[in-house]
Each structure stands twice: as C-alpha cells, then as structure tokens.
Amino acid sequence: MAPEAILSHLHRADGSATYTHNGYCIIGAVNGPIEVLRRDEMPEEATVEVNVRPAVGVGSPKERHLETLLHSTLRSIILTRSIPRTLVQITLQVRSLPDEESSTGVSPSLLLLPHLLHTSLLALLSASIPLSTTLTAVLIALPSTNTATASTQLLSPTAQELLRAKPIRSAHVFAFSGEGKLLLNESDGTFSYEEWDEAAEAAQEVCCKEDGGVGLGEGMEVDGREGQNLDDWLRSVVRTKVGHEQRWKSTS
C-alpha cells in the first residue's frame, strides 16, 4: 500500500503533515525559521531541532537516538546557510503504531525511522523551508533463510509480514536523496557485505529508480498508474497539495 499523507492541516504550526503507512501514523509539525535561543545561535547557519515524541510516555533514549539520526540527515538537506541565525523546529508525534510492533523481533526504532523521515520531509515542504533536495527512505528486512537471495528480501514490510517471516536476521533502513545518493543507512543484525549491497540496490530501486522501478507491491498507485517509486509518490503528494492551493487560479 502506498503511504497516505495530509499536508498543512494544523493551524498553529508553520508547516505540518500527517503520514499514515503500514499501521504507523505520525503527525509532524515544523516551525521555522523562527527566533533562536542565544546559546544555540550559529552565526552562519540555521539551527535544526528535532523532537520525537512517542505515542505513550515521555521521550526515552530510543527517541533521543532517533532524534540524532534525523537531525544529522535533515541538516544535510536543509539549506541552513541561506537562513542563518534562525531555528527550524521539527516535532514528530507518533500517533499510532501497529499492535504487533513489539513482537516482530526487529528494533522498533528501525521500523519507525523511514516513516519519521518521510513525515519530517513532508512537514518541511509544507513549511516551505529551503531544501537542497528531497528524500525518500525504505526499510528492508532479511529473514533468516538458508539461501539469502534478492527474492526473500522484504521491502517496506508491514508488521504482520514481519511476524510471519520471523525470525528476521537483519534489518536495514536506507534513505536516498532526490538525486539517488545515499543519505542515511542504519542496519541491525548479522549480514554479509553482499547482502547489504543487494539490499542497498533494492532500496535504491524502490526509492528513486527511474521508470519501472520495483513497486511497493500491489496497490501502489500513483496518479492512477501502478509500479511507481517512492520519489514519484512524494512528488505526486506535493503536486496535489500545490494544485489544491492554486485552485483559485486554475478554475478562473
């Protein structure tokens, strides 16, 4: 299933997005560029602040770890030097998680990471923060079978799929920029270099391979056509939103 996204639906925040995919629902909000605290101020670039808030309870080291990952990734795509001495504040509130999440045997932060990345990107786009490129991310899980071939790779699996394919030997999250460059990789579990290489290739295909990339299974529909990659999905989301905002122009 393709992810679903609603953009700019919050009134208070400068930009916002709600992202729903595979049972995960995340609300993202971006405030920026705004006034920055004196101690965080940097003379030549903007400060980026990421807050991840879990559905239940207050932030724990797991959230801090995710914040660090998101912070370094997003900082590399935000044009921080064009808005110096300001603050870009990104808040991601996890609204719901699939019930089976805890029993999949995969690190929950890896499961969450691609969704958080997409939400924050959509929120940044909604807030019109200058970005150097877009970003797409995907989770790949390798179940422990005797012969690890490309066919056993689970691309962006749902929690139920993971549960069925248990035990999972390794899980990888890849994020690619709009130009198809690798931005972030987090891997967990035991795997050989070849496996990682295959996984990276598959991930790149899902994220940004030009025409005829491997779709995210059936039902992945973008603009009525099937078999699109995540980059196209992202573009279509933004296109719909811009189209909606410009409707006063097009109808008249």
Next chain:
Amino acid sequence: MPLDTSTYSLALLRLDGRRWNELRNIHAQISTQAAADGSSYLEMGNTKVLCTVTGPAEGRQSGQRGGKDNEAKVEVEIGFAGFSGLERRKRKNDKRTSEMQHTLETAYSSLLLTHLYPHSTITLNIHILSQDGSLLAACINAATLALIDAGIPMTDYLVACTAASSATSAESDNSDPLLDLNNLEEQELSFLTVGTLGRSDRVSVLIMETRVRMERVEGMLAVGIDGCKRMREILDRVVKEYGQRFS
C-alpha cells in the same frame, strides 16, 4: 476516614474546641527581617509562614527576566522547611508548589500597581516553617503583610481564608460550614480557599480541590468571605500597631 466527625454534631465543637465560625489564634508580625525590603511572619494556629519581599529591583538576568515595558513582574518562590510537616520529607519542586506560586503571582500582579515599576521584578520568598492546614491562605496573608512593609503600592489588602462543608456524605443535611481548617479537617472535608479584596466582597482567589454538591458551595463561600473580613481587621491592626512606633 482517619477521624470521626460524628462528635461535631453532638457538641457542635470541633476537634480543637472551636465553634464553626471561629478563626484559629492568629499572630502576625511585620518587618521581621531587617535585610529584606519587606518581611512578615504569620501564624494561623500551627501553620507558620515567613515571607520576605525583594524589590522592585532589576531581575536576576537583566533585560530578559524583568517585566515588560509597562509593568513589573511578580515572582514567587515557596520553600518548605524539612521539619514543616509531620513526616520529614524532602519536597522537590513539585506541581502543587508550582501551582501555589502561580496563584500568588497572578493574584498579586493584578493587585499591585505594577505599572509604576516598568522593567523590574518584585520577588516574594515564602518559607513555610510549619504546616497545619490553610497553607495557601496563610501564604497569601503573609505576602500581603510583607508587601505592605515593603511599601509597594496596592489597591487593597488581599486576605484569604479557608471554609469547609462539614457534611461528608451527600445525604446528611447538617451541612454546617466550618471556618479556617486545620490539617486534620482539611484531609477529611471538602473545603475551599477564598481570597478577597479587603472590605469588599470581591473574590480574587478561589481554589477548591475536592468534590462537593454545587448547592454547598454557596454556604462555604459565604462563610469564607466572612472569615476574610475578620482576617483583614486582624491584619490591619497589626499594620497600624507597627505604624504607631513611628508616630
């Protein structure tokens, strides 16, 4: 229930021998701390509170922390002495204390003529030496005295008092309101703290934390306001006695 209130309906005397509308013994002093700009010491029964006022002065961090262009900022800090309660327990800065601080801050920032001191901070430091009920009321009364001592202009005395409804269950009809509660009564009965402006009936602070029938509130409030008036007379006497020294 920790204690039995049934004795009240027999003799109409409370645990400490008071009638329903009697205040506890109140002892107040003003100008107790020479170093502070204003200070006071107040005892309401066994609740003992010390209050000092600093200011109007420059805030701790000049520029950022002070008040705005047109008014002074009122800051309140409440500290509990380790020996103040029955159990010697270290109280962190918990939410209940923050709430009391917030109450005093908002009450006094509208009462004091803060527009006379732009960009400055008025700090109230309250030390609770002994707790035996009516804590918020004692803090408000002590703060009023200390502010008078500091000579900060205000429109009227802000005085506070507690009042309770003696009926514990909804069915019983003997709902005699009680005035000025001690700790034991506070734990058992539903009560409210009311703070009024001097001689008028106007209510500035009203905090009620326990569940009670809405018909009861009226009686409790009336008794509380009456108590506030008497409290004002007591405080006024303290201020005037102190003033005589200089005449």
Next chain:
Amino acid sequence: MPQEAQISVNERAFIQDALKEQLRLDGRAFDAFRPLELTFGDEYGVADVQLGKTRVIARISVDVTTPLPERKFDGVFQIITEFSPMASPAFEVGRPTNAEVVLSRILEKAIRRSNALDTESLCIIAGLKCFALRADVHVIDHDGGLIDASCIAVMAALQHFRRPDVLVEGEKATVLSIRERDPIPLSILHQPLCVTFSYFEEGELFLVDSNLAEEQVRDGEVIITMNRHGEVCQIAKYGGAPVEPYALFNLTSLALQKVKEMSKFIQERLDEDAKRRNAGGLLAELSAENDRPFDRPVG
C-alpha cells in the same frame, strides 16, 4: 525557546471594544462553545478532540506493576501532560510553562482526585499486582481552551478504553490478550468535565471557551469542573481581576448546563463508535460484558 508572540495593542483594543458591544470576533454567543468534534481511532482508548482550531489527542495505555505499598488495593493511574513545540514554539521540552503546570494540576484534581476512575477495580492481586493506567495528553494544535479540550479527551478516552481481562489462580495472574478474551471497559464512577470562563472588563463580562486571542486579552479565568449530577469537582480561580461572589454562582449553574450538553455529546459519539465496531451485531452475542458481575479485586 522563542517567546510566544504577544498580541498587538490594536488587536487587543479591537477585541475589547467588540466585547463591549456584545460581539465576539468569531460571532459566537458569549456562552457558546466552538464546534466540538470527537473521533476515536481503531484502537481502544484513543480520543481525538477538536474544539475549533484546538486539537488534543488523549491516549490510554495499560501495564501491569506492583501497587504502591501504602495503597495495596488500588491500581495506579497517571495523567501525563507534556507540551511539545508542535502546539506552540514557546513550549520547550523538559521545562514546564505555567500553562502546563495549570493544565496538569487541573486534570489531576478534576479526574484523579475526584475519583472519576475507580482505581480499586484496577487491582489484580492485593499488594502484588495491579494495572497501571496512564493517560497521555498530546496537544497537537493550540488555539485556546486547552483545559476544556484535554478534559473531554481524557474522559472520552477512558470511557472508550478496554483493558485486557485477567485470570487469577491463587497467587498467579495471567493477562489474557484481546484475542483470547473480550477486553473489559473501565469502571468510571462519574464524568467530570471542565468549563473555563474568561472574564473581561474587571469581571463584568464572561466568555465561555475563549480562543487564544481572547485568552491573551482576558483579565482572568475561572475553571469549573463539574459532572452532570451537579457535583462540583474543582474550582480554580488563580488571581486575576476580582469578581463578585454571586457571579460565581451563576457560573456554576451555567457550567452544569454546558457539562450536561458535553456529556450527552460524548455519549452519542461513544454509542456511534460502538455501533461501528459492532457492525454485524456479532459482538453483542459474544460479549460477556453484561452478565459479568462487577470485578472485585482479589485479596
């Protein structure tokens, strides 16, 4: 942490002048709430409340722990309110603002201290095992009226929540998953709801459910928590301009009327949701909820 944007002098004067002419900027009556919207998620115990532009999500979750030594027969119930910068850039994580302290204290007094939830029913084995219930309040969008909206959200979520059933055999307790046994609703003793009154003109004018701009202009607030049976659970007036005492009695009767309306609305939404979940009418036959006697804590 940037400062909260202050309302401009012109805007302040405009709101005040309009109020003098008995007008609110959004055209509401003085005693009218903004349109209230309440939705439930697919999971049990998640309530999404929208009050005008304000949006609050409350989420109930449950865990098993040992009860507190001084309260052996009670379960644990916590309400957690932590503001995030999502609601306003002025909210900083880890440093509670006054608004946050007030919100959490009011919810504590309104719901926990007034015993809206029967914590004894959360006990599994006295002194050994009990359920720890927590309500997380997430403020998603902030346009005033946070206390009212949060209280509705928490109460609706509590009523919507179903806790897993437990099987107790002597000292051994087994928590049965939702698939094994139908989960049980919590035992709610009464339904407290908050109504915040903002007053203007030195306490002469009262507004119900003010938005953020009105909140910034107001002289003070009175928060009244009541249930529909006419019991006042909590009153809080933190300073501000003084008001006549008889005005406060009018407020309680007005609050009662509002609380009755809101309770009815919440109940309607809960019924709708139950109907939606029970689409085939099958659940009613399978459920043992009605004939289950009230669960007494063991021990």
